[in-house]
Amino acid sequence: MKPLDPRLLRYAKAARGVFTLGALLGLLRTVAIVAWSWSLAQMITAAVLPIIGNPSGRVSEGGFAAADLPWLALVATAALILRSFSAWGMDVVAARGAVRVKAQLRDAALNRLDAGSPERGDGKSDAELATSLGRGLDALDGYFSGYVPQLILTVIATPLLIIAVFLADPVSAITVLIVFPVIPLFMILIGLATQAVQDRQWSQLQHLSASFLDVVSGLTTLKIFGREQRQTERIARETEEYRSRTMKVLRVTFLSGFVLDLAGTFSIALVAVTVGTRLVNGEFPLSLGLFVLLLLPEVFIPIRQVGAAFHASTEGLSASAEVFEIIESDNAPTDRAERATGRSITFNQVEIMRDDRSIVEPVSFAVAPGEVVALAGPSGAGKSTLLSVLLGFVAPSSGAVSHPEELAWVGQKAGLLQGTVASNVSLGDPEPDPELISRALAAAALPGLDPTTALGASGAGLSGGQAQRVSIARCLYRAWRHNAGAVLLDEPTSALDAGSEAVVCEALRAEAAAGRAVLVVSHRPGVLEAADRVVRVTAARSGVTA
Structure with missing residues (x-):
């Protein structure tokens, strides 16, 4: 001292x-x-x-x-x-x-x-x-x-x-x-x-x-x-x-x-x-x-x-x-992922170590524009960590990652803030587009939710499923607003019923049809069936199959 x-x-x-x-x-x-x-x-x-x-x-x-x-x-x-x-x-x-x-x-x-x-x-x-x-x-x-x-x-x-x-x-x-x-x-x-x-x-x-x-x-x-x-x-x-x-x-x-x-x-x-x-x-x-x-x-x-x-x-x-x-603190987001001029996502022999222990052993796969790829595997296998590498939150110990310049992303937690539904959907946008907000809510299976609805701290006032769909709407809004080349989703339908999940899957297919690469982490059979391919990650093994 x-x-x-x-x-x-x-x-x-x-x-x-x-x-x-x-x-x-x-x-x-x-x-x-x-x-x-x-x-x-x-x-x-x-x-x-x-x-x-x-x-x-x-x-x-x-x-x-x-x-x-x-x-x-x-x-x-x-x-x-x-x-x-x-x-x-x-x-x-x-x-x-x-x-x-x-x-x-x-x-x-x-x-x-x-x-x-x-x-x-x-x-x-x-x-x-x-x-x-x-x-x-x-x-x-x-x-x-x-x-x-x-x-x-x-x-x-x-x-x-x-x-x-x-x-x-x-x-x-x-x-x-x-x-x-x-x-x-x-x-x-x-x-x-x-x-x-x-x-x-x-x-x-x-x-x-x-x-x-x-x-x-x-x-x-x-x-x-x-x-x-x-x-x-x-x-x-x-x-x-x-x-x-x-x-x-x-x-x-x-x-x-x-x-x-x-x-x-x-x-x-x-x-x-x-x-x-x-x-x-x-x-x-x-x-x-x-x-x-x-x-x-x-x-x-x-x-x-x-x-x-x-x-x-x-x-x-x-x-x-x-x-x-x-x-x-040395806690800055790493930018070891190479930004590509195209819209594809590529993992090339990506390995992640933590405390001298392999969290994810070498993984290689790609997500092409217009394709929906689901990342599946047991809990703890490193699926969310791979998304973190893509987003720059975690540095890969070896290998290379490339991704489009603009990404739209939604995590496992809704991360809603006190304010209106519209302000949460358009988070960070200095000039929100009301029409685009309504369109995003409809695509996320919330067509009847009033964008002016006031939320409490941490999104209080919505059910767990509604909060999750608002976060999906936020991801879609960003993708449209910034013409993102890829959409990343981590367990986006874990709190949704089958009907709402089907609507969200249709929205993901629509994003792929618009020329975006869609990578979604999920255990849900409905999401896996809606994907073009399923990449399975096995914990502590190099076995990755598509």
């Missing part, structure tokens, strides 16, 4: 502005701190020296007269206003920057997921992705509002303040340099412990999100079999586990704050004792001694606060690391 991941600057350009403006405001704040400490020290000296008379040694050296108090007070007030303004400016820049950074990271991650293959191999569930891109990135607010300003001050202010102390009193500066590394050492040790407990907490939160989504998705089935109570108890256990891990993170955070404050206090006290001793012995001017003592807390404050703020923002850092993995 890095305090500042370089990928943050790479993928969120707004972060660069936060650090640039923050550095300028941090420099302005540092100058204000030095000016305020100097003027306040001189004011106290000018007010105290007349009271203590003529002290021995160098105590009164460099002191101002009481008559200078008004303009010293003016300088102190101006420095205080400047310091307050710069601190407010850093907070505003950090808060606004956090909003822009989160938006840019979400945009980059969602674009990556959108451009990637739908057959992701990262093992993450949709709930885990939603947690990372939602709650996880929202935790970056604490990182930017609390940690980043203190990190900037640690880098900008701390060295400048140490230089100021050195110019005022080299002995105090050397003492600071000796004791200062103690705080970063404690930060590293505590940070290692924090990382472990935070990673476990974040994993538990993702597991809880995924479990809750599973329960909600299968709630109907659970109610039917009377098992909902057990799932309630399971969610309660996982929630309690998350609470326990959260308390562990808080305990480590509180401990880190105590240790850092203790180390900083001891360091300041050590320098203060040396300054006080020399003041008593008359070896040090009072104005410089006060100036050093006023600067010392400012030297240690950024490093102490950056440690506490870092522990408070570790959830956002953990989530952002996962978002970076999404952005950098």
Whole structure:
């Protein structure tokens, strides 16, 4: 877990502005701190020296007269206003920057997921992705509002303040340099412990999100079999586990704050004792001694606060690391399929390996324009995977695939969205053709379905068979709208009755008659009988027959 991941600057350009403006405001704040400490020290000296008379040694050296108090007070007030303004400016820049950074990271991650293959191999569930891109990135607010300003001050202010102390009193500066590394050492040790407990907490939160989504998705089935109570108890256990891990993170955070404050206090006290001793012995001017003592807390404050703020923002850092993995994931759709100028589909000795295991052994067949070819075989034989290769979702381990420039495709899941039936059929078309939508619905055995019918989430409002036919209508609409050279269908009639299946088969024959290559994956006898040829794929064998 890095305090500042370089990928943050790479993928969120707004972060660069936060650090640039923050550095300028941090420099302005540092100058204000030095000016305020100097003027306040001189004011106290000018007010105290007349009271203590003529002290021995160098105590009164460099002191101002009481008559200078008004303009010293003016300088102190101006420095205080400047310091307050710069601190407010850093907070505003950090808060606004956090909003822009989160938006840019979400945009980059969602674009990556959108451009990637739908057959992701990262093992993450949709709930885990939603947690990372939602709650996880929202935790970056604490990182930017609390940690980043203190990190900037640690880098900008701390060295400048140490230089100021050195110019005022080299002995105090050397003492600071000796004791200062103690705080970063404690930060590293505590940070290692924090990382472990935070990673476990974040994993538990993702597991809880995924479990809750599973329960909600299968709630109907659970109610039917009377098992909902057990799932309630399971969610309660996982929630309690998350609470326990959260308390562990808080305990480590509180401990880190105590240790850092203790180390900083001891360091300041050590320098203060040396300054006080020399003041008593008359070896040090009072104005410089006060100036050093006023600067010392400012030297240690950024490093102490950056440690506490870092522990408070570790959830956002953990989530952002996962978002970076999404952005950098090698999950792009492959285009190893050769696009042909004609309308035929060709598989030439195509083999697919996964985890050093053959999923589909060498397969060769072709689908000519005007032909309906059915791809059949037992479940798990790799039929849908062959379509994924054709679509570019999966890269073949060996062999070659060629296909027309434009493809129209429908998968096993309807994939409907909230909206109207028409918007689902014409999905992605900026200027839908109402006549073509009605024609597609009729061809998909839905002539009586009103295109203006409103659907809920995931196509709620339609039966399973109707949703499947709407997805077929979407495929036909795309084929007609873009003059696709081939139509691909994966189990398109699995939820249809014999009558509706016959209508769909007629539509497939019509597409072939229009000069398109039609490849359909199916177990249904009606579809196999309607095909010109049946290509059978056998799992874990090279036997492919036509």
